[in-house]
Amino acid sequence: MILHLTLLLTFQLAGEITARALSLPVPGPVIGLAALVLAFLASPRLARAMQPAANGLLAHLSLLFVPAGVGVVGHLGLLGAQGGQLLLALIGSTVLAIAVGAGVFMAVLRLTGDEE
Amino acid sequence: MTEFAEIWSYLSETPLLWLAATLGAYVMGDTLSRASGRKPYVNPVLIAVVILAAILWASDTPYATYFEGAQFVHFMLGPATVALAAPLYANLSHVRRAALPLIAALLAGSVTAILSALGIAWALGVRGETLLSLAPKSATAPVALGISEQIGGSPTLTAVLVILTGIIGAIVVTPMMNLMRIRDWRARGFAVGVAAHGIGTARAFQVNETAGAFAGIGMGLNAILTAILAPLVAGWLSAL
Numbered sequence A: 001m002i003l004h005l006t007l008l009l010t011f012q013l014a015g016e017i018t019a020r021a022l023s024l025p026v027p028g029p030v031i032g033l034a035a036l037v038l039a040f041l042a043s044p045r046l047a048r049a050m051q052p053a054a055n056g057l058l059a060h061l062s063l064l065f066v067p068a069g070v071g072v073v074g075h076l077g078l079l080g081a082q083g084g085q086l087l088l089a090l091i092g093s094t095v096l097a098i099a100v101g102a103g104v105f106m107a108v109l110r111l112t113g114d115e116e
Numbered sequence B: 001m002t003e004f005a006e007i008w009s010y011l012s013e014t015p016l017l018w019l020a021a022t023l024g025a026y027v028m029g030d031t032l033s034r035a036s037g038r039k040p041y042v043n044p045v046l047i048a049v050v051i052l053a054a055i056l057w058a059s060d061t062p063y064a065t066y067f068e069g070a071q072f073v074h075f076m077l078g079p080a081t082v083a084l085a086a087p088l089y090a091n092l093s094h095v096r097r098a099a100l101p102l103i104a105a106l107l108a109g110s111v112t113a114i115l116s117a118l119g120i121a122w123a124l125g126v127r128g129e130t131l132l133s134l135a136p137k138s139a140t141a142p143v144a145l146g147i148s149e150q151i152g153g154s155p156t157l158t159a160v161l162v163i164l165t166g167i168i169g170a171i172v173v174t175p176m177m178n179l180m181r182i183r184d185w186r187a188r189g190f191a192v193g194v195a196a197h198g199i200g201t202a203r204a205f206q207v208n209e210t211a212g213a214f215a216g217i218g219m220g221l222n223a224i225l226t227a228i229l230a231p232l233v234a235g236w237l238s239a240l
Helices: A002-021 A028-042 A044-059 A066-111 B004-011 B016-035 B044-058 B063-075 B077-083 B085-090 B092-097 B099-123 B128-134 B141-151 B155-179 B185-207 B209-239
Strands: none
Touching: A002 A028, A002 A044, A002 B077, A028 A044, A028 B077, A028 B085, A028 B141, A028 B209, A044 B077, A044 B085, A066 B016, A066 B044, A066 B063, A066 B099, A066 B128, A066 B155, A066 B185, B016 B044, B016 B063, B044 B063, B044 B155, B063 B077, B077 B085, B077 B141, B085 B092, B085 B209, B092 B099, B092 B209, B099 B128, B099 B185, B099 B209, B128 B141, B128 B155, B128 B209, B141 B155, B141 B185, B141 B209, B155 B185, B185 B209
16 A cells, blocks of 8 residues: 555656656646656556555545635635636536537547447 | 644645645545535536645645655546546447447537537637647546647636536536437437546446447547547638
8 A cells, every 4th residue: 555655646746757857847746647647658567556445545535625616705706706607617518518529529430430 | 743844845846735735625525525416506516626726725835746746646537548448348249239339429419519619619709728728628637638738728717618518518417318308228328428428427337337438439539539539620710
């Protein structure tokens, strides 16, 4: 478990260093994510070994965004003034993104003749 | 007996109090969510945030003081993002089999999510830091916060917008897909994973196992794509 957590932190660290060294716009942990997928492809044994630790951490993923969410206390004024506009933007764009995503998926499935 | 004020002054100087409060509030939110049968609108994060915000307000505690305790939880977002590699790898065989529809839907869904959010908010008069904070809202929270910081948004505002996006996606996806007569579980799951990250993915898993797996892939891929697209769009916005 400690070994696997160390590996996650090491990949994150390598990602942060890469992002800064090459001044990439992508957050360091995302580079770490991509690198870890490549490492798993190179070594399926590593993937099997890491699975329990990774899933354990992801099972409570939503807990991890509570501290940032509480930051809403600093934006109550803004949300009072523009909350309605922001909510409309969120609802509109989420509905559109789901419709477009699923629609395009189905259209390409039909084109490639892979429909189930 | 020690005065309460003295105990309070001790507590307010250690991270212990707000760390414990964060976990406690989340446990309460999670318990309520489970009791509701995991209804998408009874969201544990939203409940925990409301409880903690009310406590901070009532005790006149600044967010910075709270964050000194809560930062230990917040810190784990980084390793958790890296850990998303595990479900992504586990589902790679699905990705290979439906590669073309996946890539097309990913690009279309991701671009639609970013541009339509910015477009609607812009049309309604939202500008500046608030507008930029909207750009990464469909990406999973740890990634969205990193992107928001990078492009000049407000990470704490983005966190709230991300959570709300997830809840909206989880509520609308099933009725929407039924209305559009889309019955393919891969398409239904993938679309909600791209648009509404982890909260949408959790919802997809409740409805159907395949939908859940594809939602997880959509969330992982969109985390990477949004990290690339949002800075481009933000750069283009600031050049306007």
